[in-house]
Amino acid sequence: MADAGMLRFHVPEPEVRPGGTPDFSNVPIPKAGSAPRPEIDVDPRTIRDMAFSIIRVLNRDGEAVGPWAGLLSDEELLEGLRHMMTLRSFDARMQMAQRQGKTSFYMQHLGEEAVSCAFRKALAAGDMNFPTYRQAGLLIADGYPMVTMMNQIYSNEADPLKGRQLPIMYSSKEHGFFSISGNLATQYIQAVGWAMASAISNDSKIAAAWIGDGSTAESDFHSALVFASTYKAPVILNVVNNQWAISTFQGIARGGSGTFAARGLGFGIPALRVDGNDYLAVHAVAKWAAERARANLGPTLIEYVTYRAGAHSSSDDPSAYRPKAESDAWPLGDPVIRLKNHLIHKGVWSNERHAQAEAEILETVIAAQKEAESHGTLHAGGKPSTRDMFEGLYAEMPPHLRRQRQQAGV
Amino acid sequence: MPRRTMIEAIRDAMDVSMARDERVIVFGEDVGFFGGVFRCTQGLQAKYGKSRCFDAPINESGIVGSAIGMAAYGLKPCVEIQFADYMYPAYDQLTQEAARLRYRSNGDFTCPIVVRMPTGGGIFGGQTHSQSPEALFTHVSGLKTVVPSNPHDAKGLLIAAIEDPDPVIFLEPKRLYNGPFDGHHDRPVTPWSKHELGEVADGHYTVPLGKAVIRRPGSAVTVLAYGTMVYVAQAAAEETGIDAEIIDLRTLLPLDLDTIVASVKKTGRCVVVHEATLTSGFGAELSALVQENCFYHLEAPVARVAGWDTPYPHAQEWDYFPGPARVGRALIETMGA
Numbered sequence: 001m002a003d004a005g006m007l008r009f010h011v012p013e014p015e016v017r018p019g020g021t022p023d024f025s026n027v028p029i030p031k032a033g034s035a036p037r038p039e040i041d042v043d044p045r046t047i048r049d050m051a052f053s054i055i056r057v058l059n060r061d062g063e064a065v066g067p068w069a070g071l072l073s074d075e076e077l078l079e080g081l082r083h084m085m086t087l088r089s090f091d092a093r094m095q096m097a098q099r100q101g102k103t104s105f106y107m108q109h110l111g112e113e114a115v116s117c118a119f120r121k122a123l124a125a126g127d128m129n130f131p132t133y134r135q136a137g138l139l140i141a142d143g144y145p146m147v148t149m150m151n152q153i154y155s156n157e158a159d160p161l162k163g164r165q166l167p168i169m170y171s172s173k174e175h176g177f178f179s180i181s182g183n184l185a186t187q188y189i190q191a192v193g194w195a196m197a198s199a200i201s202n203d204s205k206i207a208a209a210w211i212g213d214g215s216t217a218e219s220d221f222h223s224a225l226v227f228a229s230t231y232k233a234p235v236i237l238n239v240v241n242n243q244w245a246i247s248t249f250q251g252i253a254r255g256g257s258g259t260f261a262a263r264g265l266g267f268g269i270p271a272l273r274v275d276g277n278d279y280l281a282v283h284a285v286a287k288w289a290a291e292r293a294r295a296n297l298g299p300t301l302i303e304y305v306t307y308r309a310g311a312h313s314s315s316d317d318p319s320a321y322r323p324k325a326e327s328d329a330w331p332l333g334d335p336v337i338r339l340k341n342h343l344i345h346k347g348v349w350s351n352e353r354h355a356q357a358e359a360e361i362l363e364t365v366i367a368a369q370k371e372a373e374s375h376g377t378l379h380a381g382g383k384p385s386t387r388d389m390f391e392g393l394y395a396e397m398p399p400h401l402r403r404q405r406q407q408a409g410v
Numbered sequence: 411m412p413r414r415t416m417i418e419a420i421r422d423a424m425d426v427s428m429a430r431d432e433r434v435i436v437f438g439e440d441v442g443f444f445g446g447v448f449r450c451t452q453g454l455q456a457k458y459g460k461s462r463c464f465d466a467p468i469n470e471s472g473i474v475g476s477a478i479g480m481a482a483y484g485l486k487p488c489v490e491i492q493f494a495d496y497m498y499p500a501y502d503q504l505t506q507e508a509a510r511l512r513y514r515s516n517g518d519f520t521c522p523i524v525v526r527m528p529t530g531g532g533i534f535g536g537q538t539h540s541q542s543p544e545a546l547f548t549h550v551s552g553l554k555t556v557v558p559s560n561p562h563d564a565k566g567l568l569i570a571a572i573e574d575p576d577p578v579i580f581l582e583p584k585r586l587y588n589g590p591f592d593g594h595h596d597r598p599v600t601p602w603s604k605h606e607l608g609e610v611a612d613g614h615y616t617v618p619l620g621k622a623v624i625r626r627p628g629s630a631v632t633v634l635a636y637g638t639m640v641y642v643a644q645a646a647a648e649e650t651g652i653d654a655e656i657i658d659l660r661t662l663l664p665l666d667l668d669t670i671v672a673s674v675k676k677t678g679r680c681v682v683v684h685e686a687t688l689t690s691g692f693g694a695e696l697s698a699l700v701q702e703n704c705f706y707h708l709e710a711p712v713a714r715v716a717g718w719d720t721p722y723p724h725a726q727e728w729d730y731f732p733g734p735a736r737v738g739r740a741l742i743e744t745m746g747a
Contacts, residue, residue, distance in 0.1 A: 190476070200461045398664035
């Protein structure tokens, strides 16, 4: 064997850094409609290539094509468009509110609206999502009141979480939205546990786990895949690959595996990659996975290929680590514009109606914001009490906390 | 009344709970078919089926993380971590997830889980089968921490823990599984079948969380102990002839401060003993609480006897273990101060 010389340490680097020209030529984009739609009881070993391709429905001409198309009616698609536009408008207003000092922190979805909005429509009432901080579309698309979301963001007197949680860490059992932790990956294995419980109870409900590309490196991701695989849990294992984990490009978490979906293969879990900016593709693939789960066929891993067009959070400045124009160069486009073009192509929508809808939505969001602000913002107006800080840790307050509450004078 | 070992009492607690409430499920490493390496779950799978008692992958974070999800669904998982020393991969799930779920969701989701784990040394388990990590749990807001010292309490406390609406850490002193070990490792241990606290009633009963018990009434000095150290302290009191009042805390959090304060005010002296390492151990909290609440009644400094601040060694196990001789010395010094 030839002498390989000294050992060399390898650290992956993204293709381009600030100042460079964005280049996604290394991201192969299959033609819309080209991916097959297997039966839900398919042998996972026969669809391994789907972990390396991308399922797409909407083509460049705004047509829905291929075997994954045709699941949604015009009304459902128009509703989906409205949900994504609402989420985008909501984000813009709340991002601004954060800049105005009305709250401490915000995280927006820009470019990723299709993932959570379309996914929600593939689930049934009673199913449970275990989301990360970038799936508020699950709430918007399920009709959760925007005012309640804003009350939480403002930590005001009407905040259902009594000011205890960072902004956007919502919780709503009623809407199938598990309390967001703020820790990364912990919820992934919890979702599997919830799904196991549903199976143990001979129920019909399923769970959905959510994680980002970066957090798949956490041990809990591995725990979740082991448990889901072992117990064939009725769970959908979602990986939202938006290319960036704060400043760290996805290659640092992904390593040599090629794709995040491929992580499922060693566990015998069917793994699909889907165009995350394609509302129809996200919905169709999620629906397929939900049917599998409900039919006792076990977990499915889905990687949504998307792009975080905005900053990681209100505390982040992406220009320090990636080219400014990179999001414009993203080959899968913008989810709102793509669904809009599809609906125009179908003759059920127009640029005029879109502009009008945008204005109406903004008005609704502003009205909700006004109502929320009447209950206070982080630094002004009504807020949760100091007493609220001591309460609700245990079902019954233990003596040491009662003493401390007394010391605090509340 | 039937006499049971602590293992049998713990098994009986799970059996009774599973029979009463179908939401109670039991799982962990080697817990299903085999019945656990200490046999605490023996027979439960055969009796209740594989859906309610099953083997888990060797993945403590996965065991606790999935239990949290199950509890959020509405089940009441009682899981086993094979040794307390193995709980660290699950620490994130316990401290930041289980402990805070009720609080952070304002009661929208709750986490009624029990995490059982054998604790303490004395079986030549070396540094990875002997630890006593209770202070790592009592330091966390939102958990309850229980350490039984005998079969009767173990059953009643475990049933109470399973029925509790919040997460409970249930530390089982493994050296007590078969008898009230008093630290004299060179003598045979009395089996629970010959000890009154080995009497375990059939059926359902609870021992409430948050209530200590006085094991040995005395007037000279108060000893605060839990788990194995209750019997070590009793041996020390007998061997020194000091009339110690020995309190078995049973639950560390919530702590029964009233019983502690009443006793120390009566005796004016206090010795705190635990097997865990000294620095930042639970004894530090106990000692601080005693001086905060009983300062003007104290006639001597509060003394602490604990494991040395080293990892639990293998060959030097009995040099490390705070046995009756060390506790006895602390009693004599506290009486002489």
